[in-house]
Amino acid sequence: MSDTTRNLPEDIISHLSGIEDEPNFVPDKPDSREEERKREEDAAMIAMEEYLASRLQQIGEVAPERKETVGLKTGNGWDAKQVIEQVFKIEPISIRRAVETAIAANRSLTQRISNSLRGNQKEVELVGTPTVEYVPIWRVKGFHECYYIRSRSYKVNVRNDVVAVEVEGRSRDLMLERRHSRLIPSAIVDRLLRLSSYLSSESKYFVLTDALELAVKESEAELVVSGTGRQLTPDDEAELTSWKLKRIFDEGDLKVRGANIQLREPSLTKEALLDKFRERVIQMPENFKQILSNKLQITELRRIYVPLIRVPLQRGLVPREVIVNGTTGSPAEERLLTLFE
DSSP states (O other): OOSOOOOOOHHHHHHHHTOOOOOOOOOOOOOSSHHHHHHHHHHHHHHHHHHHHHHHHHSOOBOOOTTOOOSEEESGGGOGGGSOOEEEEEOOOOHHHHHHHHHHHHSOHHHHHHHHHHTOOOSEEEOSOOEEEEEEEEEEEEEEEEEEEEEEEEEEEEOTTOOOEEETTEEEOOEEOOOOOSSSOHHHHHHHHHHSOTTSSSOEEEEEEEEEEEEEEEEEEEEEEETTSOBOOHHHHHHHHSSOEEEOSSGGGGOOTTSEEEEOOOSSOHHHHHHHHHHHHOOOOSSBSEEEEEEEEEEEEEEEEEEEEEEEEEETTEEEEEEEETTTSSBOOHHHHHHTO
């Protein structure tokens, strides 16, 4: 999780203290006569199970749409204008090295052997000024934090000698732990349990159904995409940004000696980028009674310009352009070039 520590708001705690309890449920007391007591125990068991089932249905939890974010919104991630963007570039390799790479890549193996034997090294020639094209990628990191209230039922085990329990002024019916045996059919086990008394040695418990929990759901994410919106893998990012990273402030910082400069602006807007990131990082709770707050914080937003060096060559009368990866110094792979189409 981010090193930013969030304190629990006081209004959330006061909200919990203001929630009223449900009306008391007081079960009937058992009769002193044995047979009537057993009948009443059976009736009380059935009534309690029906009551618990109905209460669980009345809790009112909702299953929200995952894309819908409700509740108080805090943090800078909801408004693109509040997110500060930093711009960097990758220092390209030397133009001389890029030209040598392009010429070598433009020769076939047979031609290289033939040229070596004949001493002919002018088969492929540079016919113009190389161009360093800076193409952008986006890198964004952040976290989402959601405080919410949910209802929960608790099963509370008690000692064997307990015959009644009162919690916060409300009587709670005890139930026997139903331990089904693999050897005895469950129907027979259920009947034996109904005939047993609460003074048996079986484990006993009662259920609290009105518990409200204040919970938090947290998630972190990072997203790296090209300027056209295509997602980059960690390997793609490492290949493009593994060389010297330098922060820039204007286009003058992009000049390269011995080359023309071409700057490609991203077609993906800052707003669209943050929309993509929200879809990834926001994870709303599955079930809740009330959303109290949503914090979306962007901790890093970088636009990084990576260099592609276009080298114009010619073999005889046939011109050709070879693209060199300005980060690694090797011919640019088709797989990488498609990321920027």
